Amino acid sequence: MLVLVANLGSTSFKYRLFRMDESGGEVVAKGGYERVTDHAVVIEDALGTLQRDGIIASPDEIDAVGFKTVLGKDLSGCVIADQKTIDALDGFTAVAPAHNPPYAAGIRQFEKALPNARLVALFETAFYQWTPPAFHSYAIPQAWRDIGIRRYGFHGASHKFIAERSAELCGRDDVAEIARRLYLDGPQVVSGKPFRVISCHLGGSSSVTGIRDGVAIGSSMGFSPQSGLPQNNRVGDLDSAAIPFAMRTLGISLDEAERQLTKESGLLGLSGVSNDARDIRTAAAEGNTAAQLAIDANVHSIRHWIGAFLVDLGGLDALVFTAGIGENGVETRAAVCKDLEAFGIHLDSSKNAACRATEAVISTDDSPVKIIVIPANEELVLAREVYRKLS
């Protein structure tokens, strides 16, 4: 099955074409465009390039297109992308203004460009469909809840892959199979010991997710991807009272407050240096105390959420790090795991130091909790879910 994974930004279009079968998948082509003003034009151009390069004889050979949609109003999961999906994206444009409009438009454009292909949307919220109401309910008036304000959770594609892969690496093939088939069959009862994972997706955008028996029980992200850990330049968790206070005291408008919280906050806001973890590390090593504070606040927040899920899960079998900082950030991993031996979390410092961007177990051999680094590959995860949905 040929699956095109379409990554649509407000002014960008990137794609990867996968050949998928029962044993897995491989990338057969990839490409991208920046400074896009008309997505329909670059989609046509990409399909033309695939033909000219001899990758496909005709666009009809593409069986499916996968979209990593973020947040839909009253819709989640891994679904056939149709008018209902477009309506759901349109319904939450105000919450995900950079992501929902290009995907809604992109689905329409692919309907035209590839009329014979199946279109599939995998919502970033999909993995959290089965979280308990106690997790996803904010303590707000009913009228606010009625318009869809609740915790959703994000990075679902990445964390679901961690659910599958961590179970495989820990010899829990029963749970790995449940996690693989989750969007087809829903959660399943596991006989025997539960399998409990905390997955730390630490990148430009970061979240921590608790997973029991292949199913998410909660996320550090809530109503929008602005929440939870400090993000690269987005605020993360903030007391709601701070916004009206800042607006009144600084004399700024709601739009300006929103801009500052989404563009000038997070690690950039705290460090005053950069939104990139590497630059912040370098500045901290040179004695920049604001950069060190950004690092410390980030680690503090990661540990806060690990603590929350440790209790929710009633113990832990695997602590997983993924995405740019999770895969490469030796110092961050060490700081996150510091002094957690009482909870069975024993980091092997030399294995940690040796692990960069590869899959590896970095806990000591006798650590009750396995600490694992698993590289993220969200495009492949998407192609797999599309293949599973359509097979």
Ligand code: AMP
């Ligand atoms: P991602 O969003 O997954 O691409 O991750 C981006 C983040 O990972 C950025 O903050 C990078 O600074 C960080 N990152 C990438 N490589 C490294 C590295 N070698 N050491 C520390 N952080 C890294």
